[in-house]
Amino acid sequence: MRERINNQIRASEVRAISNEGVNLGVLSIKDALAEATRLGFDLIEISPNTNPPIVKIANYGKYKYEQNKKQKKAKAGSKTTETKSVQIKIGTGDNDLAMKARKASEWLKEGHRIKVELFLSGRSKYMPDPFLKERLDRVLHLITENFKIAEDYKKGPKGPTITIEKDKGIITPINLKKE
Numbered sequence: 276m277r278e279r280i281n282n283q284i285r286a287s288e289v290r291a292i293s294n295e296g297v298n299l300g301v302l303s304i305k306d307a308l309a310e311a312t313r314l315g316f317d318l319i320e321i322s323p324n325t326n327p328p329i330v331k332i333a334n335y336g337k338y339k340y341e342q343n344k345k346q347k348k349a350k351a352g353s354k355t356t357e358t359k360s361v362q363i364k365i366g367t368g369d370n371d372l373a374m375k376a377r378k379a380s381e382w383l384k385e386g387h388r389i390k391v392e393l394f395l396s397g398r399s400k401y402m403p404d405p406f407l408k409e410r411l412d413r414v415l416h417l418i419t420e421n422f423k424i425a426e427d428y429k430k431g432p433k434g435p436t437i438t439i440e441k442d443k444g445i446i447t448p449i450n451l452k453k454e
Contacts (some may be wrong), residue, residue, distance in 0.1 A: 280318040280335050281308065289320075294334075301327055358388040358438070364415055365399045376417030379439075383420035388440045391415065395434035397415045407435050415439070 280286070283302060291299040291307045302310070311318040311332045319338055322329035331338070357373060359382045361375050379389050393411050397403075408428055415437070426438035 278338075279323065280317050281311070281336055283329070284318060284320050284330065286323075286328045289318075289330045290325070290327050291318075292331045293333055294327065299332075307332070348409075354386065356387050358390050360390045360392060361414065362392045362394050363410070364394050364396075365402075365410060372414055373417055376414055376419075380420045381413070382420050383418065383422055383439070383441045386424060386441055388438055389422075390438045392431065392436045400434070401404040404435070411435060411437055 286304060288301055288303055289307050291310065292301050293299055294314065299307075299310070307330060308318055310341055314332060316332045317335040317338075317363075319331045319333055319335055320328055321419075323330050359379075361379050363372065363375060367375075379391070385442045391411055391414055393407055395407075413430070421442040422439040423442040424437060428435050428437050
């Protein structure tokens with residue numbers, strides 16, 4: 276949203292704040308503009324939805340610079356997480372499962388979500404659900420980081436999947452449903 280400045284401000288009365296942050300009170304738009312020009316600054320509408328709108332008497336270029344600086348700092352502080360995928364098959368061996376669980380633990384430590392997929396092909400697509408869930412649970416029991424289940428077991432086109440993410444709460448044993 277672009278701020279309105281000087282003559283773009285539509286309100287008849289505004290609550291003005293000086294460059295130093297002192298509240299000047301409710302003024303007519305003409306008085307606020309006169310005060311801003313007297314001080315050699317611009318009148319910037321910072322909160323248009325309040326009644327009356329709040330305006331600040333400041334240098335517009337410097338104000339925009341400060342706003343951009345705040346946005347960049349907030350953006351730098353936010354960390355993007357992506358969903359990583361671990362794919363296993365019915366016959367995946369124990370060592371391979373351990374290796375995939377180690378990689379999943381690393382990703383959890385970094386804060387990523389993990390989608391564990393059981394890839395089914397051929398006749399294995401028609402195996403009973405409890406057996407397939409048990410195969411997925413084998414990997415989950417090998418993961419060393421604390422996690423919580425973000426999305427429970429779902430049937431996908433390739434086979435069942437489960438999505439987990441890092442648990443920031445109390446250290447608890449893995450809460451898996453046994454059927």
